[in-house]
Amino acid sequence: YSTFPQSPKWRKEDVTYRILNYTPDMLQADVDEAIAKAFQLWSSVTPLRFTRLYSGQADIMISFAAGFHGDFYSFDGPGGTLAHAYPPSSGIGGDAHFDEDENWTKFTTYSGYNLFLVAAHELGHSLGLGHSNVFGALMYPIYMATDTRDYRLPQDDIDGIQALYGPPRESPVLPTKAFPPQEPTETTSAEAPTQMLPREEPTAMTPSKTPARPEDCDPHLTFDAITTLRGEILFFKGSYVWRRSPYFSGIEHDTISSFWPSLAPGFDAAYEIDKKDRVLFFKDDQYWAVSGYNIEPGFPRPIQNLGFPTSVRKIDAAVHDQKTKKTYFFAGNKYWSFNENTQSMERGYPRKIASDFQGIGHRVDAALQNNGLFYFFHESNQYEVDIKSKKLIRTMKSNSWFNC
């Protein structure tokens, strides 16, 4: 690997980017996704976090242009030079330009250039890496069409970027195992796409201070949010994650940033729609959607998009019923039922939790669905509830999942 003369780098961990325009070769959502995934490659191996801005000046300004485009390095038509980017500094520093005379694609074909691969390379420059003479490295200067499914950053690139920025913060002591592979997902024709609303302010959550990880078997352990993900169960508290999996023994300790570097800690709620291989995270009045490690483009969105009244500024918990395709949202002493097929709140809601869920007379802090049962967590207890009858079966400690 190499760096630029004097090894310029960003002197902060929160770096912003903005996509100034789009190529007509691809859907805008696909461009957004390619760029976001390219940033995730680098954030997954450094302490860096990337936030997208929709207006104003960002550290890394991304644009498509042909021929002469305002700097001293004009593009050259189809082929030849595909893109370039500037090393970290003010002004044009960090900016990445893509030659619009190329045919950009989200595929790896012979008839175009994969935007994710080229963007990942250019963003390496935006972060301070020069070219590598290691054949197969991402920072090798020649375009190499590579399978981008489950693309992993080559070791030379990891070495280079970590020489500049170091490894990610709070790396788990044990190696983090990859999430199970994605199963074929169901698509729902009735799902209406939600308009993404650009925001003036940065899209990152507001980070909070990080206390020490609570002990697994602390009898007073509480959780912010709980969700399943591809057959596993993730328990969230602050920045910490406890991961229980049928594929390995024990409880794995992780952090939110180790899975989703651009999501700040402190979720309010989370749930999985397993048929769509999608998990939604909620914090304050926004929500994000992820698929495995990938944050879906077009997020965050306001929770009002789901049909909450404006008076609801945050939710406490959420859980999805796979059989009925309904998601239950809990806030205060009330709950809503959301139809995932029609993407709308059901009539007659909100209703009082205590009216319908016998034995649950309080707020729900987190909720989980497992093996046909709901588990509602409140403080350091959890309540096992039959989904169909909505009746309480038994009460346990919240950390009974940890084999204490």
Next chain:
Amino acid sequence: FPVVPEKEKEDMQFAKKYLENFYDFKEEKNSLFKSKNLNHMAEKVREMQSFFGLEVTGKLNRKTLDMMKQPRCGIPDIRA
């Protein structure tokens, strides 16, 4: 096979441009010593061949030209 002179000239111009863009080659246009320019260019060709793991000859052979014609990033390969 005999080399077509026009093609050879084109390849030379292309290679010069490539080395200017990516290997900090600066041709002294007003130099009276053509051989000095050629030597400097050969040095840059060697640098490029070494970077890409090609046989380091300083000559614009087919493999070197083919490598120069690959689609690539616009940033130089050497610190400049």
